[in-house]
Amino acid sequence: SDYGNPVGAGWYNAGDSAYFHVDSISDVSTTERFVFSSWVATGTDGYSGSEANPFVVMNHPVTESAIWQHEFYLQISSVPDSLLLFDKNGWNPADSVLQIIAPEDLLWKEKIKYQFDHWTLDGVISDENPVTVRMDSARVLLAIYRTDSVLVTISGNFDNLPVYIDDVRYLLPYQEFWQYQSEHTIGVDSVVAEEDSGTRFLFANWDDGGERYHQLRADSVLNPIVQFQRQFYLSVTTKPVNLWDFYQSGWYDDGDSVKISEAPEIILQNTDTLRFENWLVDGIAVAGNPIFIFMDSSHSAVAQYDYWLTISGLISDRRGVPVADVFVRLTGDCVDSVFSNENGFFCFYELAAGTYVVSPQADWGFFEPDEREIILSTASDENINFVAIDTVKPFAEVVFPNGGEKFYAGDVDTLRWKASDNRKVDSLCFDISLDNGLHWQNLGGTKVGFTESTGDFVWQVPDSAIETGLIKLTVIDLDSNVNEDVSDASFRIIRHSDVEDATGKELPAQFQLGQNYPNPFNNSTVIPFQLPQSDHIIVEIYNFRGQRIAKIIDGNLQAGSHEIRWNGCDERGNVVSSGIYFYRIKSAKGKVATRKLLLMK
Structure with a gap:
């Protein structure tokens, strides 16, 4: 073997097993190598095959030759780096011819889309695709991609609000690829109001510092963020409507605390008087006046008023004479009490609609009827009358003469009396007895109209000489209750010629x-x-x-x-x-x- 550090050559005993091997790879350089392919045997019983570490039985001389494949390294990468992987990247047989193709579809990496542009083979530009590579040496192949488009994401602190790209309306958040280096106008409405709601959004700022409408160049991945100020509407009204103008109605920032001005306790409208009852916030009764509202949503505050209705009437006796100072009690949906005035008039003010019972009360008599049930409705008043029946006798007292006095027959003299009534004395009647009360003669009377008084009555002394004279005073009040008083002891009448007039009169008090x-x-x-x-x-x-x-x-x-x-x-x-x-x-x-x-x- 020319490569791979062969081991195992030498003499062996007949019948021995001879193991031999080579390294599977023999590097010449980082870009060139030889790779073990197979053994080819010469001689009887030799080994031919691809196993790198075989053995043979030594019964004959054997020659084993290692066959090697020559390879060069092909480095294939992309610009930008790691955009894609090529299966031919790596070691390839020497003198092999390769066809390498780059995807021409848009490739997306890190929010950017790339388009294939050209190859460079060992620094030489090639517009072919696929490109042909002959592996007669180590080669370096680059797939050059250019930026086609970038991802633009437009978001805000609130979703589903409109944003305009070149005057086309979209909803936040917006996300699209823009052509690389293209310019577009982005913008938002200054005010965005939700339909049929009390919520709106005011433009605050862009995080890139741009105006509400401004230009963007797609030279990189973009993520502009728009900030809105959310506001809620506060409606402040009255029920019934239009009683009072509360200036706090309007828009407020999310999180504001709004103080509603104090609702007037009483409002006069035309002939009606209305009284403040309570605040309703979103239909729920709220204590206090004034009140504070935290603006975490739209709210409706209603100052509720009730009509101040009246129940009034007159108290008089059977003859229609007004009765003053009668205690009149009101029960039912409200408890109250008043006194009738000098004209017999009484009135309960500031009443809400409801059911009431009116009953006059006095320890000196009763009333017809004894009570009245009244049902008041909105903006209605009631007038009711009562007849007072007095059951208390008036007071009567003969002050003079009251025993032991001496009168002269035929004289004109003056009787003095006291009389009073819980209501009013209607009339006085004077009688004289000349026989110690066995028989009475009328001296006359007078029509009066006072509650308590002392007075004089001018009478002519009978032309008789007696020793047992008495005076009787009869007092009758407005309800015909009667009481009498008689002199405590008798007086005398004697004859005398002189007559002396002594009369006097006191005017009643008025104010x-x-x-x-x-x-x-x-x-x-x-x-x-x-x-x-x-x-x-x-x-x-x-x-x-x-x-x-x-x-x-x-x-x-x-x-x-x-x-x-x-x-x-x-x-x-x-x-x-x-x-x-x-x-x-x-x-x-x-x-x-x-x-x-x-x-x-």
Whole structure:
């Protein structure tokens, strides 16, 4: 063998087994080699075959010759590197002729597509494909590919938003191959609003620093990213609609916290008064006023208002005379209480639609009917009347004469009396007995209309001399309840010629309560009233539940016109909330009047 370091040649005893071998490859250089092919034997019983390490039995002389294949290395690669593999790359027999073909279809590597351009064989360009290679030496073959197109991926921080490539609309994320070195215009809308929703997206920036619409050159793999600012719409309204304009309605950035301005507690609309109930956010009741909304989606905030309805009426007796100071109780969907005023009028304000029961109450009698059930609906008011039936007898007292007095027959004299009633005394009747109460004669009477009083009655002393005279006072109230009083002891009548007139008259007290001004008011308001005569006056403020919250005067005042200011604070100096309040004036002489005022912050 010319190659492969042959081992095994020499003398052997007849019949011995002679092992021999060569290396399977014998390198001449890194690009040239000889590869063992087979053994060819000369002589009897020699070995011929391809086994590299055979043996023979030595019964005769044997010559074994190694046959070698001459090979050269063919290096086949691509530009760019590792774009593809060729099966002929490596060792090939010397003088063999090879046909090597490069794929002409586009090849894709690392987001780039390549197109076959030409071959270079040992540095010589060849446009043939396939290219012919004769292996008469080591050869170097390069498949040269040029860049055909690059992958362009356009993405954003939100998917499914439109992006425009040369004015053609696509949706993010966009991914296409662009021809290498081609130029295109990319862009997005400045505002993208989702259809029928409260969400929109505002263009913020491109990460490559480009304008909203700008040029891109496909000179490499591109991945521009567009940033949008997501916004959600906040709708702030009222129910019923258009009661108040909340300026917070509009678009807000994702994650913003929005403070909704405080909804007014009371809104006056035409002749209606509406009261704030609560906020509804996306149909769910939310406590508080004002409220905060976190903008993680579109939201709807509705300030709910209910109509402030009224139930009012009159309380009078059987003859239609108004009955004042009757306690009137309201139960049902709301609990409240008021007093009838001097005109018998009562009113419950600020009521929502619902079912209520109105019942007047007094310890001096009963009412017809004893109660009324009222069903209030939206924007409706109710007026109801009650008839007061007094069951308490009036008070009667003969003050003079009351025993031991002396009168002169035929004189004109004066009787003094006291009378009172829980409501009003209707009339007085005076009788005289000359026989210690066995028989009575009417002296006359008078029609009055007071609650409590002391008075005089002018009478003519009978022209008789007696020792057992009595006076009887009969008092009748507005509901015909009767009570009597008789002198505690008898008086005398004697004859006398002189007559002395002694009469007197006291006027009843009257006053007037005016409407406060301004009304509605914010910080303070003035309450006017008039007193025809000096009196002890109490002025108090009540809320709509009938609870006293402030006493602004309690003292003696001279006759005349007066004004007093209320600063909107309770008895502890705390500013009260917006709403309807009542101011009530009461005199020591039993006069009472009530009016309504409205405080709006």
